[in-house]
Amino acid sequence: xxxxxxxxxxxxxxxxxxxxxxxxxxxxxxxxxxxxxxxxxxxxxxxxxxxxxxxxxxxxxxxxxxxxxxxxxxxxxxxxxxxxxxxxxxxxxxxxxxxxxxxxxxxxxxxxxxxxxxxxxxxxxxxxxxxxxxxxxxxxxxxxxxxxxxxxxxxxxxxxxxxxxxxxxxxxxxxxxxxxxxxxxxxxxxxxxxxxxxxxxxxxxxxxxxxxxxxxxxxxxxxxxxxxxxxxxxxxxxxxxxxxxxxxxxxxxxxxxxxxxxxxxxxxxxxxxxxxxxxxxxxxxxxxxx
Numbered sequence: 001x002x003x004x005x006x007x008x009x010x011x012x013x014x015x016x017x018x019x020x021x022x023x024x025x026x027x028x029x030x031x032x033x034x035x036x037x038x039x040x041x042x043x044x045x046x047x048x049x050x051x052x053x054x055x056x057x058x059x060x061x062x063x064x065x066x067x068x069x070x071x072x073x074x075x076x077x078x079x080x081x082x083x084x085x086x087x088x089x090x091x092x093x094x095x096x097x098x099x100x101x102x103x104x105x106x107x108x109x110x111x112x113x114x115x116x117x118x119x120x121x122x123x124x125x126x127x128x129x130x131x132x133x134x135x136x137x138x139x140x141x142x143x144x145x146x147x148x149x150x151x152x153x154x155x156x157x158x159x160x161x162x163x164x165x166x167x168x169x170x171x172x173x174x175x176x177x178x179x180x181x182x183x184x185x186x187x188x189x190x191x192x193x194x195x196x197x198x199x200x201x202x203x204x205x206x207x208x209x210x211x212x213x214x215x216x217x218x219x220x221x222x223x224x225x226x227x228x229x230x231x232x233x234x235x236x237x238x239x240x241x242x243x244x245x246x247x248x249x250x251x252x253x254x255x256x257x258x259x260x261x262x263x264x265x266x267x268x269x270x271x272x273x274x275x276x277x278x279x280x281x282x283x284x285x286x287x288x289x290x
Contacts, residue, residue: 002042002050005057007067007078014081017088019138019203030095047093051086070280073132073192073249076139080196107158107170107201108179130184132249133159133169136192137205143171145190147182155197158204159184172200189251189269191277246281255281 001009017024037044045053054060064078090097136143137156144153154171160181162168167184179201244257251269253276262280269276 001054002037002045003040005054005060007060007064010054010060010078010081010085011068011076014084014088015138018140024091026091026095026097030091033092045092047086047089050089050092051082054085055082072139073135073278073280074139074141074194076141077194077196080140104199104202107204109158109160109170110162110181112163113160113168130159131247132190132192134205135249137203139192140196140199140203142174142193142195142197143190144193145182146188147186152182153193154180154182155200156203156205157199157201189274191251192249248276248278248281251276251278253278 001013034044061078065075069075133143133156135141142153143156144151146152152171153174155174156169156171157179158170160168160170168181169184169187170179170181172178173180244260246255246257246262246264247253248255248264248267251267253267253269255264264279264281267276267278268274
């Protein structure tokens with residue numbers, strides 16, 4: 001980012017420094033950064049000079065959408081990321097300062113609940129696009145969904161497994177001004193928005209020590225697992241070679257493509273009730289005919 005300030009560099013720097021909080025050892029990172037600058041014959045920048053370089057870079061602004069919009073389900077606002085950059089880079093000058101995300105308190109939860117994180121495809125098939133929750137939380141974007149007949153707009157913070165086995169999304173609901181636990185199996189129409197938020201608690205959606213098994217949802221979606229060598233495809237697909245499975249990050253619907261192309265056709269959600277805005281899918285698995 002110091003040398004070329006491209007959109008992908010800025011996005012990666014902010015993402016790495018934010019997720020999960022406390023992962024990096026800033027004393028070591030500080031020393032490595034100084035050594036890297038020395039090898040590159042660059043002077044070690046101040047926090048403000050590096051942030052100012054990014055903020056004033058015209059190419060960064062002109063290419064933000066062109067370079068990143070096709071790679072992400074929702075593109076975070078550039079000025080929002082730039083506004084957080086100086087705070088995230090304090091370790092360049094003060095490596096002992098606690099990172100912003102680590103200074104926040106954990107999400108308040110009930111006794112007996114265990115934390116679970118997300119790792120993408122393993123959670124597909126549960127009826128709710130949980131990867132969308134992870135993406136929104138990691139990028140500090142609000143999510144919206146239908147829950148008990150009402151449209152909810154929330155800040156996502158944590159996924160918990162209750163003693164009953166239910167998976168709960170802990171999120172701050174903007175309308176009620178409080179943290180709430182939403183049963184994942186009763187959520188529908190979930191999508192991330194372009195609206196950023198400033199976290200009130202630590203965001204705990206990017207790592208986990210245990211896998212998450214999602215039970216069937218109220219809509220009747222069943223968890224599914226894929227084993228390429230055991231999957232038998234219809235005869236018309238056996239002639240075309242491998243089938244690439246993509247999943248819409250908004251509604252969770254699966255699409256099978258004859259080539260590795262993430263572009264999705266216009267479609268409705270899995271229940272067929274609303275037009276889904278998803279146009280690029282997450283690659284899931286390649287099904288090899290047998």
